[in-house]
Amino acid sequence: MKFKYYDDGALRCQLSGRSFAVTYHIRGTEKEALEIAKNMCVEQTVEFPAEHIGCPAIHDGILGRVACVEDKGNGFQRVDIVYAEETAGDDLPQLLNVVFGNSSLLPGIVLKRISLSDQMREKFPGPRYGVEGLRERLHVYNRPFTFTALKPMGLPPEALAEEAYQCALGGIDLIKDDHGLMDQAFSRYRERVEQAAEAVRRANTETGGHTAYIPNISGSFRETDDRLSLAADCGCGGVLVSPGLVGFDMISYAAEKTKLPVVAHPAFLGGSLDRGKGGIDCACLLGQLPRLAGADILVFPNFGGRFSLTEEQCAGIRDRAAEAPGHAAAPCPAGGMRMEKIRQMVEFYGNDTALLMGGSLFTAPGSLAENCRKFREKLEEMMI
Amino acid sequence: MKFKYYDDGALRCQLSGRSFAVTYHIRGTEKEALEIAKNMCVEQTVEFPAEHIGCPAIHDGILGRVACVEDKGNGFQRVDIVYAEETAGDDLPQLLNVVFGNSSLLPGIVLKRISLSDQMREKFPGPRYGVEGLRERLHVYNRPFTFTALKPMGLPPEALAEEAYQCALGGIDLIKDDHGLMDQAFSRYRERVEQAAEAVRRANTETGGHTAYIPNISGSFRETDDRLSLAADCGCGGVLVSPGLVGFDMISYAAEKTKLPVVAHPAFLGGSLDRGKGGIDCACLLGQLPRLAGADILVFPNFGGRFSLTEEQCAGIRDRAAEAPGHAAAPCPAGGMRMEKIRQMVEFYGNDTALLMGGSLFTAPGSLAENCRKFREKLEEMMI
Numbered sequence: 051m052k053f054k055y056y057d058d059g060a061l062r063c064q065l066s067g068r069s070f071a072v073t074y075h076i077r078g079t080e081k082e083a084l085e086i087a088k089n090m091c092v093e094q095t096v097e098f099p100a101e102h103i104g105c106p107a108i109h110d111g112i113l114g115r116v117a118c119v120e121d122k123g124n125g126f127q128r129v130d131i132v133y134a135e136e137t138a139g140d141d142l143p144q145l146l147n148v149v150f151g152n153s154s155l156l157p158g159i160v161l162k163r164i165s166l167s168d169q170m171r172e173k174f175p176g177p178r179y180g181v182e183g184l185r186e187r188l189h190v191y192n193r194p195f196t197f198t199a200l201k202p203m204g205l206p207p208e209a210l211a212e213e214a215y216q217c218a219l220g221g222i223d224l225i226k227d228d229h230g231l232m233d234q235a236f237s238r239y240r241e242r243v244e245q246a247a248e249a250v251r252r253a254n255t256e257t258g259g260h261t262a263y264i265p266n267i268s269g270s271f272r273e274t275d276d277r278l279s280l281a282a283d284c285g286c287g288g289v290l291v292s293p294g295l296v297g298f299d300m301i302s303y304a305a306e307k308t309k310l311p312v313v314a315h316p317a318f319l320g321g322s323l324d325r326g327k328g329g330i331d332c333a334c335l336l337g338q339l340p341r342l343a344g345a346d347i348l349v350f351p352n353f354g355g356r357f358s359l360t361e362e363q364c365a366g367i368r369d370r371a372a373e374a375p376g377h378a379a380a381p382c383p384a385g386g387m388r389m390e391k392i393r394q395m396v397e398f399y400g401n402d403t404a405l406l407m408g409g410s411l412f413t414a415p416g417s418l419a420e421n422c423r424k425f426r427e428k429l430e431e432m433m434i
Numbered sequence: 435m436k437f438k439y440y441d442d443g444a445l446r447c448q449l450s451g452r453s454f455a456v457t458y459h460i461r462g463t464e465k466e467a468l469e470i471a472k473n474m475c476v477e478q479t480v481e482f483p484a485e486h487i488g489c490p491a492i493h494d495g496i497l498g499r500v501a502c503v504e505d506k507g508n509g510f511q512r513v514d515i516v517y518a519e520e521t522a523g524d525d526l527p528q529l530l531n532v533v534f535g536n537s538s539l540l541p542g543i544v545l546k547r548i549s550l551s552d553q554m555r556e557k558f559p560g561p562r563y564g565v566e567g568l569r570e571r572l573h574v575y576n577r578p579f580t581f582t583a584l585k586p587m588g589l590p591p592e593a594l595a596e597e598a599y600q601c602a603l604g605g606i607d608l609i610k611d612d613h614g615l616m617d618q619a620f621s622r623y624r625e626r627v628e629q630a631a632e633a634v635r636r637a638n639t640e641t642g643g644h645t646a647y648i649p650n651i652s653g654s655f656r657e658t659d660d661r662l663s664l665a666a667d668c669g670c671g672g673v674l675v676s677p678g679l680v681g682f683d684m685i686s687y688a689a690e691k692t693k694l695p696v697v698a699h700p701a702f703l704g705g706s707l708d709r710g711k712g713g714i715d716c717a718c719l720l721g722q723l724p725r726l727a728g729a730d731i732l733v734f735p736n737f738g739g740r741f742s743l744t745e746e747q748c749a750g751i752r753d754r755a756a757e758a759p760g761h762a763a764a765p766c767p768a769g770g771m772r773m774e775k776i777r778q779m780v781e782f783y784g785n786d787t788a789l790l791m792g793g794s795l796f797t798a799p800g801s802l803a804e805n806c807r808k809f810r811e812k813l814e815e816m817m818i
Contacts, residue, residue, distance in 0.1 A: 147679055320539030
C-alpha cells in the first residue's frame with residue numbers, strides 16, 4: 051500500500067447504495083463473456099488492478115458488479131453490470147463514460163440499454179415536453195405531426211424563409227433547418243433564423259396556425275449560447291441538435307437554456323451503430339440516449355428508405371421513445387419519406403409520431419404550400 | 435420550380451472555388467461504389483434530388499464531386515469526394531457533418547481521411563503547442579514524455595493530490611486525472627484541481643521540475659467555462675477532453691479558452707471504430723480528428739495491451755500524429771503499459787511520444803515517486 055488512503059476504508063462520502071444497471075451483449079461463450087464482463091467492471095470504474103485496491107469501501111462500493119449472464123443463442127451473451135450511482139456524477143457525459151467509455155474500444159461488446167434508478171431519473175428526466183407537450187404547443191391532437199426541412203444548402207436566408215412561409219401557410223406543424231444548414235457564408239445562422247422565424251410568424255398570423263420553426267444549433271461551442279438565445283428571442287418553436295457532432299449533453303443544455311422542445315438528429319452517430327461487431331445498439335443509440343438527454347423528437351433513418359436500418363431496428367427506436375417512465379418522445383422516421391408511404395408509416399409507428407418529409411414535398415407537382423396541405427390532409431383523413 | 439431562387443443562378447456569396455477532399459473506402463464493386471459515392475455527394479450537402487436543383491450555382495458549386503475511384507482489392511473501393519470549402523462553414527462540427535454526417539448511417543462506408551486546402555488549415559491549424567511546444571513547457575528534450583493518471587476512482591481529492599505530489603517528486607512529466615474522474619461526490623472537480631495543482635506546484639518548487647497536472651473537463655456544458663477557468667487559474671499544465679463524450683469541438687474550445695495544451699482521450703469513441711463493416715478508420719478517428727481539433731497529445735489503446743487495436747492501426751495513429759503540415763501531436767499509447775515494454779514502445783513510436791503508464795506505476799514494488807523516477811531513468815538510459 052502506497053498511501054494510508056488506500057486501506058483506511060474511508061471514502062469521503064457515504065455511498066447511497068443505489069445503483070444503475072447497464073445491459074451489454076458480449077460475444078463469446080458464457081465463460082468468455084463473464085471474464086470480459088469482470089474486466090469491464092474494473093475498466094469502467096477504477097481502471098486499477100482490483101487486487102491492489104486495499105480500501106474495502108472502494109473495492110466493494112465503486113467497482114461494477116456483474117448481475118446476470120444469459121446466452122442469447124446468437125454467439126452473444128447478455129450481461130448486466132450494476133454500477134454505483136455516484137460513479138456517474140450528475141451529468142450525461144459522466145454517465146456515458148461509466149456506461150461505455152473505455153469498453154466502447156473493446157471488440158464484440160454491444161451497449162444495449164441503460165436502466166436508471168428512480169433517483170437518477172430525477173437528474174435525467176428525459177423530454178421536457180414530449181408528445182403531449184408538443185401537442186399542446188402545436189395544437190395538434192389525434193394525428194401524427196407533419197414535419198419538413200428547409201433545403202437545399204446553398205440557398206440564401208430569404209429563400210429559405212420563403213420556403214418556411216409557404217410550408218407554414220400550408221399548415222405544416224414543424225419546420226427544421228436541414229441538418230446541413232448551420233452558419234455558412236451563403237446562409238448565416240442569424241439572418242436565416244431571424245427571417246425564417248419572422249416568415250413563420252407572419253404565416254401563423256394569417257392562418258391562425260401554430261407552425262414551429264426549428265433552427266439547427268449544432269456548430270461551434272463558441273457561438274452556442276448566442277445561438278440558443280437568438281432562437282428563443284425570435285420565437286422559434288424548438289432547436290435541432292446533432293449529438294454525434296456536439297455531444298449528447300448539448301440536447302440537455304439546449305433544452306434548459308431555451309425552454310424549447312429539442313429535436314435530435316443522428317448525423318455523425320452512425321459509425322457507432324452496432325453492425326454485428328460491437329458498438330451501440332440502434333434502439334439505444336437513436337432511441338434511448340437522445341431521449342435520456344431530453345430530446346422531444348428523435349429523427350432517425352426510416353427502413354425502406356435510402357438508409358440501411360431494418361424494420362426491427364426502427365421498431366426498437368419507436369418502442370424506446372415511448373417506454374415508461376417519463377414523457378414519451380416522438381419517433382421521427384426520415385430519409386426518403388413519400389406521400390404513398392404515410393399510411394404504412396402511421397400503422398407502424400403509431401399516432402405519436404413526427405413524419406419528416408423533405409425532398410418529396412419540394413419536388414411533387416403543386417406548390418410547396420399545397421403539398422404541405424395534402425400531407426396534413428392525408429393524415430387527417432386517416433384519423434376519421 | 436417553386437421559387438425564383440431555385441433557378442436564378444445566384445448564390446448569395448461568390449464561392450471561392452476552393453475545396454477539400456475526403457477519402458472513403460466503400461464496400462462493393464467499382465460500379466456499386468461509384469453509385470453510392472454519387473449519392474453521398476448529394477446526401478452530404480444539399481440532401482435534395484439533384485435533378486430538381488434548378489440553380490446552376492448550387493448544382494455546380496455545392497454538390498460534392500467524385501474525384502477518383504480505386505479498387506483496394508479487399509472488397510472495398512477507395513473513393514475521394516471533393517466538397518466546396520463553404521459547405522463546411524467555419525468550425526469543426528460543420529466540417530464533420532459534411533464529411534460523414536448522414537453517410538455514417540450507411541453501411542459499408544469507412545471514413546479514411548480529410549484533406550484540407552491550405553486556406554482551411556488556417557481555420558483548423560491543429561495543436562497549439564504540439565511536441566515542440568510541449569518540450570519547451572516541460573523542459574524535456576531528447577526523450578519521450580512520461581505520463582501517468584491519478585486513480586482509482588473513489589479516492590478523495592487529498593489522496594489524489596498526494597499521488598500527484600509523489601509522482602511530481604519522482605519527476606514524471608505529465609499527470610492527468612483518470613478519465614473516469616470528473617465531478618463526483620467523492621472527488622469534486624474544484625477541490626481535486628485546486629489540491630492536485632497545488633501539490634504539483636509544491637513538488638516542482640522542491641525539485642526544480644516542471645511536472646504538469648492535467649484535469650479532466652469532460653462533463654456537463656453547464657460547467658465547462660468555470661472548469662476551464664479554474665484549470666487555467668490554478669496553473670494546470672493542460673486539460674483532458676474526451677471528444678466522444680463532449681464533441682471534437684470541445685478540444686478546440688478548451689485550447690482557446692485556457693491557452694493550455696489539450697490531451698484527447700478516446701472514451702466513448704470506440705463504437706465508431708471501423709471493424710470491417712463501416713465507421714471511422716482508426717488512424718482518422720484517434721489520430722487525425724483529435725489533432726485537427728487541436729489536441730497536443732492523443733491517447734489511444736496500445737496494441738498488445740488489454741484493448742484490441744493492431745500494430746498496424748497504432749502505426750496509423752502514430753503517423754497521422756506527425757504528418758505535415760502543422761505541429762506534430764504526441765501519440766500516447768496507453769492501456770496495460772508496463773516498464774518492460776518501454777524499449778519496444780519507443781522503438782515503435784519514436785521519441786516524440788508520451789508514454790502513459792497507470793496501474794503498473796502504482797502496483798510495482800517501491801514508492802510511487804521511486805517508480806516514476808525509474809520510468810524516467812529508463813527512458814534517459816535509452817537515449818544515451
